[in-house]
Amino acid sequence: MLHRASAALTAATALTLSSAAPPGGHPGGGAMPDDPEHTDVEVHDPxxxxxxxxxxxxxxxxxxxxxxxxxxxxxxxxxxxxxxxxxxxxxxxxxxxxxxxxxxxxxxxxxxxxxxxxxxxxxxxxxxxxxxxxxxxxxxxxxxxxxxxxxxxxxxxxxxxxxxxxxxxxxxxxxxxxxxxxxxxxxxxxxxxxxxxxxxxxxxxxxxxxxxxxxxxxxxxxxxxxxxxxxxxxxxxxxxxxxxxxxxxxxxxxxxxxxxxxxxxxxxxxxxxxxxxxxxxxxxxxxxxxxxxxxxxxxxxxxxxxxxxxxxxxxxxxxxxxxxxxxxxxxxxxxxxxxxxxxxxxxxxxxxxxxxxxxxxxxxxxxxxxxxxxxxxxxxAPLQESGEPMEKVLRPGVPGEYELVAHSREISAEPAPTRTVTLRGDGTIVDAAGEAVGSWRLQAQNRAVITLDGVEHDGIFAEQVDPAGGDPAVTLSVLSEGGDALWGVRTTSD
The missing domain is CATH 2.115.10.20 (Glycosyl hydrolase domain; family 43)
Incomplete structure (x- = not known):
């Protein structure tokens, strides 16, 4: 019976730090370096x-x-x-x-x-x-x-x-x-x-x-x-x-x-x-x-x-x-x-x-x-931690072209499907061909309500700094009532 693809590639573990006080340099726990630089480590199953x-x-x-x-x-x-x-x-x-x-x-x-x-x-x-x-x-x-x-x-x-x-x-x-x-x-x-x-x-x-x-x-x-x-x-x-x-x-x-x-x-x-x-x-x-x-x-x-x-x-x-x-x-x-x-x-x-x-x-x-x-x-959030605050987004900052990621339930090596849509200033969402495919709302506390292809999603709009480089990007991370995750990263403003 094959239990794993490889014994050398391991299983998993995790620990929630809810009982530990945050160190002074942690996100939310104190001052960050002026210009933090990412360094990478290889710890499987952290x-x-x-x-x-x-x-x-x-x-x-x-x-x-x-x-x-x-x-x-x-x-x-x-x-x-x-x-x-x-x-x-x-x-x-x-x-x-x-x-x-x-x-x-x-x-x-x-x-x-x-x-x-x-x-x-x-x-x-x-x-x-x-x-x-x-x-x-x-x-x-x-x-x-x-x-x-x-x-x-x-x-x-x-x-x-x-x-x-x-x-x-x-x-x-x-x-x-x-x-x-x-x-x-x-x-x-x-x-x-x-x-x-x-x-x-x-x-x-x-x-x-x-x-x-x-x-x-x-x-x-x-x-x-x-x-x-x-x-x-x-x-x-x-x-x-x-x-x-x-x-x-x-x-x-x-x-x-x-x-x-x-x-x-x-x-x-x-x-x-x-x-x-x-x-x-x-x-x-x-x-x-x-x-x-x-x-x-x-x-x-x-x-x-x-x-x-x-x-x-x-x-x-x-x-x-x-x-x-x-x-x-x-x-x-x-x-x-x-x-x-x-x-x-x-x-x-x-x-x-x-x-x-x-x-x-x-x-x-x-x-x-x-x-x-x-x-x-x-x-x-769609982009990895940069050490910068996730800024709130005002309604005029939302419209633009977004690349969406529909995270899949299928257990497969294929990446989640992506698509390009435009969130318009009038609250509508159109696809790359200009056809209406949904609507969007920005509510209090940066709440994002995205209806896409008839399915409503609830979540967050935020402005993130991408640690890989580039200007701050408006992102969205929302969830359907059934538990399907949808991400978006704005590529161009409207």
Missing amino acids: SAVAAGDETWVFGSHLSAASTEDFITWEQEANLPTPENPLFDDVTTELAETFAWAETDTLWAPDVFQLADGRYAMYYNACEGSSPRSAMGIAVSDDVDGPYEDQGIILRSGHREGEGPAEDGTPYDAAVHPNVVDPDIFRDAEGTLWMVYGSYSGGIFILELDEETGEPLPGQGYGKHLMGGNHSRIEAPSMMHDPETGYYYLFTSFGGLSADGGYTMRVARSTSPDGPFYDAGGRRMDEVAADPRAPIFDDESIEPFGTVVMDGFQLSADAAGVDPQSVQDLGYVSPGHNTTFRDPETGRMELIFHTRFPGEGERHQVRTHRMQMTADGWPVA
Whole structure:
């Protein structure tokens, strides 16, 4: 049974920083450099944790990077070798984990600061061609390590003769989770939880012990939240927004490789352990692949989830940049996100890895601002974080020609479809041939209401500075009632 396209290309993790105070140099948390310059890092499956004036992201292959502003990054570690500074010698310290998982690498970890101030790394390893995995905890007084192993807390992929699974029954890969992709968070009452899982039996949640960070006894694998029958759903990441009162569960649908069709989706609940629903009212614990279909059946799961981002490609004209920078305006298989929410200002960031058009498996970390729609759904800004404010747009600044991206539900390597339309000053929208295709409105608080081909979308108008170069661009990011995302970037003013 092929569990992944490649064991070397890993799964996913994420951490919402809702319980951590924002460092002084973070967006919304203090002064930014006068002219910030983007530097890129390669951290697959990034998971974020605040540490003093820095934010660190940890990822697969024991990679790590740090930043003070989400603009300039520094690579801190990579590859599970004896030289990796996060452990004294990870190859010996986690030998039991590697032996169970039958691998010499590590998948996506999560690092979380416990109540006593120590940093806990929830590491995990998986063999890759099956859900044979082990998850454990290592702790350190400092975010940069070295981390000391506390032992394995969960196992999956038990074979005959190896004893029962965590719930006392024989392990069933269609029902039980693959114990990877942990994300640790506190709920509004301060209770500690972990969401985790990937493919196999789906996404699960466990309540954790406040002192040790380990799962409370008697839960087995925990409560099932979504997925099953080897459906390609992974990378759970939880964000609580006290203003809306919802818990937002982000996941990635599809495969992580350049031809895997990764898309980010989100569902929400008033309770940390669900049930979760998407914008169309679909209950996410009912999402699963059809057991009668071939393994990794995508068709059954495509209708579910509120779309956040699909792979896409804008033209160089979309933000007025040099054509040599056009790869910065397109993503391939973006996914495995983590979130940052400033508890003082409510400012939200979406942090994820992505590949790029025509560049194979090369991947980097990207950050995009998020804002809430009137109905309380997060939408991501079309252009990546530049460190500049997202300025409000007055009505005379809206009209012009826009390149639109209709993020797709189809799990495919094909980029989301684009089209060129003009938002006219009279509130109408016309296509490239001048035919009427819809209408637009700008309401209070920069609310955008876009009706296109008879479908109404709600979201945000904003002016963004494109970090790839060019003048500030008016952008829109809106969501249909059914949970389909639509982006727009103005190419010329009316």
